Structures are given as structure tokens and as C-alpha cells.
Amino acid sequence: MTTLNHETRAMLAHSVSQFAASEYSFDQRKANQKNHQGQSPGHWQTFAEMGWLGIPFAEDVGGLGGDFTDTLDVIRGFGQALVTEPYLAVVGQAGALIAGSSNESVRQAMLPGIASGELQVIFAGEEKDSRGNPHHVALQAEPDGTGFRLSGHKQVVLFSAQASQVVVSARSSGDSHAPEGLELFLLPLDTPGITVTDFPMMDGHRGAVIAFDGVSVSSRQRLTDPGAAxxxxxxxxxxxxxxxxxxxxxxxxxxxxxxxxxxxxxxxxxxxxxxxxxxxxxxxxxxxxxxxxxxxxxxxxxxxxxxxxxxxxxxxxxxxxxxxxxxxxxxxxxxxxxxxxxxxxxxxxxxxxxxxxxxxxxxxxxxxxxxxxxxxxxxxxx
Missing domain, CATH: 1.20.140.10 (Butyryl-CoA Dehydrogenase, subunit A, domain 3)
Structure with missing residues (x-):
């Protein structure tokens, strides 16, 4: 496991404290909620400039070369300031899944944009009966020629209004609790058949229900080996x-x-x-x-x-x-x-x-x- 050194982690944590003191007072947070639904593009660009978005990603894709443990002090600072920007959804969930992907073309195409703040991707995994079990997936990936068709619903998706793409978990085989037969696909949110219904969560963040109605995806959009997600x-x-x-x-x-x-x-x-x-x-x-x-x-x-x-x-x-x-x-x-x-x-x-x-x-x-x-x-x- 490759991690950043202690001095770098301390510097990153200190930069969060400075950001919170100058730009994220409680009154500023309320203004951010009112003006940007808690997801300010300006704040997100600051996240990129400070290097926070690239912490857990390899240097060859524009990251800092750390891992997820190097983000923890930064996120602790976000908690102290009640930050509502979708760092967890974009970097912690979708970004981590793409970084761990065996699809090198997707990895090289997506991670530089995430690290630079130019691209936001979210993850749709939770379903009605999941209750926190990542392997409980009922959304179906039915073979369709050279690709698949996705049908089902995802709920309590940690959402970003600026997101352009979504990583979605789907099942190509096995029962709804099995760790085998699972797939991960990356696709644009404006793909025909996708319906997004976003809503404000009680904590100031954004959530969404995402419906997939026979959405067509190709094998090139799959992030892992068949059934191995x-x-x-x-x-x-x-x-x-x-x-x-x-x-x-x-x-x-x-x-x-x-x-x-x-x-x-x-x-x-x-x-x-x-x-x-x-x-x-x-x-x-x-x-x-x-x-x-x-x-x-x-x-x-x-x-x-x-x-x-x-x-x-x-x-x-x-x-x-x-x-x-x-x-x-x-x-x-x-x-x-x-x-x-x-x-x-x-x-x-x-x-x-x-x-x-x-x-x-x-x-x-x-x-x-x-x-x-x-x-x-x-x-x-x-």
C-alpha cells in the first residue's frame, strides 16, 4: 500500500482548516445552501487546486499518489466545518471504483478529470433492500448482443448536480445477495432510459433516485472482468x-x-x-x-x-x-x-x-x- 508521508498529510489537513476558517463559516455554509444547494462550483475548484481531489489517485492520472487513508484527515476537517460538497460521492465512491477498475482505458480517461475538478462522477449502488450490503444488487444486466440492458432502480444515491456520469452496480447472474455475478458499468447520466430524481437530504447534502429502463451499455463500459465486481x-x-x-x-x-x-x-x-x-x-x-x-x-x-x-x-x-x-x-x-x-x-x-x-x-x-x-x-x- 502506497501512502503519503506524515508531513504531507498534515499539510493537507491544515489547508482544510484554513479553507474552513476563511470560506466555510456557518453563515457562509447557509449561503452556499441557498445559492448552490450546498454544492458550490467555486468551492469544488478550490478542492482541486489544493490537491484534495487527487489524494487517493496515482500520479500517472494526475493524483498525489496516496490512498484512501490519506483522505481521512481532510474529511475529518470537512466534518468539523459541515462541508456539503460531494467529496465522498465523487472521490470516495465513484473515483475509488474507477481507480480499482481493470478497464485501463476508462481509468486513464476519467481519473485525470476527477482529480482536476473538471469532471464529477457518482456511484449508484444502494437499492430498496440493500440496507448497506454492497452485494445486494437486484438491478439486472441482461445480455443484449455485444452489450447489456440495465433495468431497475437505485435509491439514496449520494448525488451531485454537477455530475455528468454514473458508475452503477448491476447483476448479470446469481441471486440478489451473491457476491458473484456482479458488474460495474460507467455511463453518462443523459443516456436514454435513465431518469434521475434528485432531492435535498435532511443533512444539507443531495440525494437521488435513479431509474434504469432498458438502458443499453456496451462491454467497453464495464469496469471489471465479467461477473467479478x-x-x-x-x-x-x-x-x-x-x-x-x-x-x-x-x-x-x-x-x-x-x-x-x-x-x-x-x-x-x-x-x-x-x-x-x-x-x-x-x-x-x-x-x-x-x-x-x-x-x-x-x-x-x-x-x-x-x-x-x-x-x-x-x-x-x-x-x-x-x-x-x-x-x-x-x-x-x-x-x-x-x-x-x-x-x-x-x-x-x-x-x-x-x-x-x-x-x-x-x-x-x-x-x-x-x-x-x-x-x-x-x-x-x-
Whole structure:
């Protein structure tokens, strides 16, 4: 596994902090929501100029030559600032699938544009019954001469209004849960038969439902060997989970800091809230939840960098981390809102916006219960 050095990662993380301080205050974020639906072209160009879009891609396609673990500090900074641009969708999902593709012509054609910010691609993988399982794919890829016809629906697609192409998972054989018989295709969003219905998500990001009605694709648009996309889908899914956790940790850090500050200044019966022992205990519990999750996160990242685990091992580590993050994020978010009182959920205060994003992150790529069940199944078979 090729990763960037510590100094480069620190420099990239610092550049995110500077960007957030100058261009992504809470008021600026609200203006971005109003003017650009949270996806400013100007911000995206800044992402490209700072090198953030090319972090996990090889140098021969215009990237920095790192891997997905090198994006984690950047994404943590995005979480602290509540950034809504579709970095996870474009770089973490679609970009990673293209980078891992065995279709070299697609890789060479697409990744330079993604790294430069000129091109945005999204991934359509989640379906009605997927619940976070990347191998649960019912969308059919039926042979049609030299190519295929795609029929089915994808939902809760992490969407970008500037996206021009989509990577879609489809099934050419096997039952709906099998890791075998899976395909990945890259095609323009304006291909005949594709219908996109986008919508605002509760956390300020954009989502979409994408319907495929007999969409024609050629074998040249396939990203992997026939029926062999299952391993790549699983690996990228695990990588995305670590990115989600990094973002959640950034948000929990801010929530703990803001809540502790608020309880020191807000008075009840002439006494600061922070003086009440029961509230001190709740703040301590918030700190413990954050610290335990952060420790597991750091240990997991170091294990990945040192050992480059196989797909199954990476998935197991990701599930443990996602389950821990879901529990911690829920507790820290709920306590932050409660300790701020009624203003905690108003649109005028950023606390409620952090809470909404944490709630969304808990459900993306499989909820807490889904991953706890996965951990239990893994333990039973050891």
C-alpha cells in the first residue's frame, strides 16, 4: 500500500482548516445552501487546486499518489466545518471504483478529470433492500448482443448536480445477495432510459433516485472482468465507511467543544450549567464516547497502513468501527442538543445541523444494527 508521508498529510489537513476558517463559516455554509444547494462550483475548484481531489489517485492520472487513508484527515476537517460538497460521492465512491477498475482505458480517461475538478462522477449502488450490503444488487444486466440492458432502480444515491456520469452496480447472474455475478458499468447520466430524481437530504447534502429502463451499455463500459465486481464493491464500501467515521469524528469534536463552552456560559438559577454535577457527568460521557471511537479509528487506520488487509479483513474492521461510531455519534449528538435546550434544534444554530448529519452518517453504508449483526455472524464462524 502506497501512502503519503506524515508531513504531507498534515499539510493537507491544515489547508482544510484554513479553507474552513476563511470560506466555510456557518453563515457562509447557509449561503452556499441557498445559492448552490450546498454544492458550490467555486468551492469544488478550490478542492482541486489544493490537491484534495487527487489524494487517493496515482500520479500517472494526475493524483498525489496516496490512498484512501490519506483522505481521512481532510474529511475529518470537512466534518468539523459541515462541508456539503460531494467529496465522498465523487472521490470516495465513484473515483475509488474507477481507480480499482481493470478497464485501463476508462481509468486513464476519467481519473485525470476527477482529480482536476473538471469532471464529477457518482456511484449508484444502494437499492430498496440493500440496507448497506454492497452485494445486494437486484438491478439486472441482461445480455443484449455485444452489450447489456440495465433495468431497475437505485435509491439514496449520494448525488451531485454537477455530475455528468454514473458508475452503477448491476447483476448479470446469481441471486440478489451473491457476491458473484456482479458488474460495474460507467455511463453518462443523459443516456436514454435513465431518469434521475434528485432531492435535498435532511443533512444539507443531495440525494437521488435513479431509474434504469432498458438502458443499453456496451462491454467497453464495464469496469471489471465479467461477473467479478463483488470484491471491488466490498473493498470500496469498507473504505467509504472509514471516511464516514472520519467525518463523524470531526463533527463530534466540534459538538463536544461547543457544548462544554455553552454550559460554562449559560446560567440556571444564577449558576453556570457546568457547575451541576449531573451535567458534568454527561459531558464526561460524551468525551469518553468520542475518545473511545477515535482510539479505535486510529488503531484501525494504522493496521490498514501497516498490513494492507485482504477484503474480508478490511470489511470486518470497517463493521466494528461503523457500529462504534453509530453508538457514539447518536449519544454525542443527542446530548449536545439536550444540553443546549430548545435552541439546539433550530436552523439558526449549527448544533442541530451537526446532529442531522451525524444521524445521516449512522444510516449510510448500513446502520448500527446491521453492522452489529455482521460482527456477530463473523464471531460465530471463527
Amino acid at each position: 463483488g470484491d471491488l464493491l466490498s473493498r470500496v464500501n469498507s473504505q467509504v465507511i472509514l471516511m464516514l467515521v472520519a467525518e463523524a469524528l470531526g463533527m463530534m469534536e466540534v459538538l463536544l467543544k461547543k457544548t462544554a463552552t455553552y454550559t460554562k456560559t449559560r446560567k440556571q438559577f444564577g449558576v453556570a450549567l457546568a457547575e451541576f454535577q449531573v451535567l458534568q457527568h454527561r459531558l464526561s460521557d460524551m468525551y469518553i464516547e468520542l475518545t473511545n471511537t477515535d482510539n479505535l479509528f486510529r488503531q484501525t487506520v494504522e493496521r490498514i497502513r501497516s498490513a494492507d488487509p485482504d477484503t474480508a479483513s478490511l470489511a470486518a474492521m470497517a463493521s466494528r468501527l461503523k457500529a462504534r461510531m453509530g453508538q457514539a455519534g447518536r449519544y454525542v449528538g443527542q446530548q449536545s442538543v439536550q444540553l443546549h435546550g430548545g435552541i439546539g434544534m433550530t436552523d439558526e444554530l449549527d448544533i442541530g445541523h451537526y446532529f442531522k448529519r451525524l444521524t445521516a452518517l449512522e444510516m449510510l453504508q448500513g446502520g448500527t444494527e446491521f453492522h452489529i449483526k455482521k460482527i456477530w455472524q463473523q464471531l460465530k464462524h471463527q
